[in-house]
Amino acid sequence: MNNHSELKEIVFQFVEQDNNVQIMPLGKGHINDSYKVISNGKEYVLQRINHHIFKNVDQLQDNIFRVTSHIRAKLEARGETDIERKVLSLLPARDEKLY
Incomplete structure (x- = not known):
């Protein structure tokens, strides 16, 4: 690219x-x-x-989303501050996909 x-x-x-x-x-x-x-x-x-290394992009992105959502929820439950600096924030495209 x-x-x-x-x-x-x-x-x-x-x-x-x-x-x-x-x-x-x-x-x-x-x-x-x-x-x-x-x-x-x-x-x-x-x-x-x-795409030569990661054959299933849908599954890869879903896994990243699940892991980051889990970490974010744990941080929020603990009352952590400045969460945006501690865990990824995924930005969906206009078609709502994460890639």
Whole structure:
């Protein structure tokens, strides 16, 4: 995923259109490609899942959702503060999928 306009198109499936969106490579992964996205004053991480390694993306994303939801619920039950900094927040795309 190297084409900047392609990346912007993907980003805008998750966030509102922003003429000043910034998309920068985030590290050098061996399995997935990761990008830092800054849009409308908020920061996100966009990750391209390697379909050659992870054959069942639906199942992978469902597992990530279940684990993060479980951790979030445990933190909330304990009265933890600043939960957004302690557990992932998954952002669904416009079609409500997590990828």
